[in-house]
Amino acid sequence: MGNAQTVKLLTPINGDIMPLSAVADPVFSAGMMGLGFGIKPSNGTVVAPVTGTVTMVAETKHAIGFTTPDNNLEVLVHLGIDTVDLKGAPFKLNVAAGDTVQAGDSIATMDLAAVEAGNKQTTVIVAVTNSSDKLAELDPVTGTLEAGQVAATGRLNANTYNAKRQGKLPKAGKYDQLAADIVENVGGVENINSLIHCITRLRFYLKDESKANDDIVRDLKGVIDVAKAGGQYQVVIGPAVTDVYDAVIKQIGPEFSNDAETAKVVAETNAASKRPKTAWGTVKWGFSNLIGVITGSMIPVIGLLAASGILKGILAVLITFKFVSDTAPTYVIINAMSDSVFYFLPIFVGFTAGKKLGADPVIMGIVGGVLTYPSIVALAGGKATSTILGMGVNADFFGLPVHVASYTYSIFPMIAAAWLASKLEPWLKRVIPAVLRMIFVPLIEVVVISGAILLFLGPIITVLSTALANGIVAIYNLSPAISGLIIGGFYQVLVIFGLHWAIIPIVANDIATTGHSYLNAIVSATMVAQGGAVLAIALKSKLANIQELAWPATISAFCGVTEPAMYGINLKYGRAFVTASIGAAVGGLLTGLMRVNMWGFTGSLIGFTSFINPKGSDFSFWGFWIASIVTIIVSFTLTWMFGFKDEDAAAVKVAPKKRHLGQAA
Structure with a gap:
């Protein structure tokens, strides 16, 4: 039983065995390609590390993949680091895809001198690429070994071992x-x-x-x-x-x-794209690219946001109908489940924006962690001791007065951070020697990018937010109807850039001092509008991938969380965001005209009880429903007619091309 559960990997080349974490390649050293080990080779003869079938041979000859017949492990042998750039020149292969080999069979030779002459590292890497599904552990040995000796011993996880023992091991390489x-x-x-x-x-x-x-x-x-x-x-x-x-x-x-x-390719693609010649065309081109980066960075977490939004709605119902107290441990636990993805959003957006823009996603995740670190959050909530340019000074940095803003729930600062990192990181890799990159590239990036956000971008956002807040208050004092129209139409635009937090303190202050907030009622209408627009898309679209996003985004928006609707669908397809904003403007106008008031924080349809006056029901409750229904009708109808069609998401149809010689029919 123990032997059947054991996995052994041979070293494919003579040399010194090293743990995977010591390999000077972030993809492998971070474990992204699975468990394994590295070898600093002393000669160029390469042998098979396992018995199995050759399932992949890179055209540049630097990588060979195997699948074992007994437990379907997928084993990759990678010859050198960044050696794809050498176009296969240092390598000679003895095997091809489909061949069967025995562990220890000669499969290739590697010209170590040619690799070094190409300014590349000769480190050979062995990784089990499906180890997350197959292995419970893999322990490399240490020291110098000859090719064909056992370099690592592992153990199958329980699911794989039991499936193998029962003869139910699934076939390898499904895709x-x-x-x-x-x-x-x-x-x-x-x-x-x-x-x-x-x-x-x-x-x-x-x-x-x-x-x-x-x-x-x-x-x-x-x-x-x-x-x-x-x-x-x-x-x-x-x-x-x-x-x-x-x-x-x-x-x-x-x-x-x-x-x-990826960073290099993105830069080349952007440089090669045809930029409009007119000033207005350039503005639209730049804004379109910005929206593409924002939505691309948000798409991977849209499902989490939608699920969390629905959970927030359920929690609101439990609180409203007194099933759970907001001071009970049950509330604390469920609230943590629903709120964590929003609270730590900078970490997730940092990772996804890093991948989108070509910065190291792990480093960007760490920068997001800096922004949400409890001590930083505490500084942001501290009392200001003075002001500079309208900003409250709540901290100092080496004696210099600074304003530390709150970045929980935010996305735009991390997208800006990823953009900065995508420019800084290639330069660092050019000037820092390869042997020092593993430590000093992350060190410098975290310090520089975190500092840039905390000390410069944060204060800029604060200045803009303060100016917006003052303007919104002035408009609202002038006319509730006009403020409803303007705030309703543009509030979700502020959400895109993280500037909507200028309004949150106003709402909080209103509720804390008066017990209600007319402004929050207008904000609620914008949430309903986003839900109405994405509902139209969910019902109209025949594309499965659109419906998979649109339906949960609809539920989430009506539960008061609009990010999945905005970033996953409406903003991504442009016109839908405009039609939703028009619906929100109409809803805001009606909310202001009817002087709809709100006595709680929770908005959208799920927050209907927030519109009940604790001193006795008044017209605000009915005004909320009138404004919400009209908002849904307007945003739904405009989106259905003008905001979206499946062609927006479908492929660009082109005439069939002549096939190249050798291509399959």
């Missing part, structure tokens, strides 16, 4: 064939610059999109559709996108998921 077909029909590895993915799509950056066979890719079993947008060739997969992405990376090599490479 390998689909991955191979996709790679072939986007023009092959030589046509790929890099690959990322969101929650439904593979997003290729291709050297020449005309080499891709759209019709063939679209007709592959497992592919929903093909789309082209923002310099990306997008293959719509659906819920299995992560598995297909892993299979594609296994085929083409992990270098194509490298963050630095």
Whole structure:
């Protein structure tokens, strides 16, 4: 039993064994490619680390993948670091995809001198790419070994071991064939610059999109559709996108998921894109790119936001109808479940924005952690001792007075941080020697980027927020109807840039001092409008990937959380956000005209009890329903008629292209 549960990996080359964490490549050292080990080689003969089938050979010969027959481990041998740039010159392979090998068989030779002459590291890496599914542990040995000796011993996890013992081990490589077909029909590895993915799509950056066979890719079993947008060739997969992405990376090599490479490709794509010649066209082009970055950074967490929004709505109902007290441990636990994704949103957005813009996502996650660190949050909530340019000074940095803002629930500062990092990181990697990068690149990035946000961007946001807050108060004092129209129409725009927090203190102060807030009632109408627009899309669209996002986003918006509706659907497709904002303006106008008041924080439809006057029901309750119903009708109708059609999300239809020689029909 114990032997059947044990896994052994041989070193594929003579040399010194090192733990994976010591490998000078962030993709491998962070464990993104699975458990494994590295070898500092002393000669160039390469042998198979396991018995199995060769399932992948990179066209640049620097990576070879194997699948074992007894437990379906997927083992990758990676020859050198960043050696994809050497175009296969230092390597000679003895095997091809489909070959069967025995552990210890000679499979390749590696010219170590040629690798070093190309200014690349010779470190050989062995990784079990599906170790998260298969292995409970993998322990490398230490010291110097000869090729073919046991370098690591591991143990199968309970699920894999039991399935193997019962003869029910699933077949390996479920998506390998689909991955191979996709790679072939986007023009092959030589046509790929890099690959990322969101929650439904593979997003290729291709050297020449005309080499891709759209019709063939679209007709592959497992592919929903093909789309082209923002310099990306997008293959719509659906819920299995992560598995297909892993299979594609296994085929083409992990270098194509490298963050630095992604940054370079994004920069090249942006530079190559045709910029409009007119000033207004340039503004629209820049705003469109900004919206693309924002929505692209938010898409991976939209599902979490929607789920949390629904949970917030359920909690609000429990509190409203006295099933749970807001001081009870039950409330605290459920509130933590519903609020954590929002409270720590800078960490998640930092990671996703880093991947989108080409910065190291792990480092960006750490920067997000700095912004949400309890001590920083405490500083942000501290009492101001003085003011500078209208900002409350609540801290000092080396004796210099500064304003520390609150960044929980925010997204825009982290997108700005990722953009700064995408510029800083390539420069750091050019000037810092390779042997020092692992420590000093993260060190400098965290210090510089965190400092830039806390000491510069934060105060700028505070100045803008204060100016907006003063303007909103002035408008509201002038006319509730006009303020309802303006705030209703533009409030969700403020949400995009994180400037809506200027209004929150006003609302909080109103409720704390008077027990109610007319302003919060207008804000509630904007939430209803976003829900009405995304509801129209959910009912109108025939695309499964749109419906998968639109329905939970609708529920979340009506529960008072609009981010999934905005970032997942409405803002992404442009016109829907405009039609939703028009509906919000109408709802805000009616709310102001009818002087609808609100006695709680929870808005949208789920917050209907917040519109009941504790001293006795008045017209505010009915005014809320009138304004909300009209808002839904307006935003729903405008979105249905003008805001969205499936062609916005579907692939760009093009005429069939002539196939290249050697391509499959």
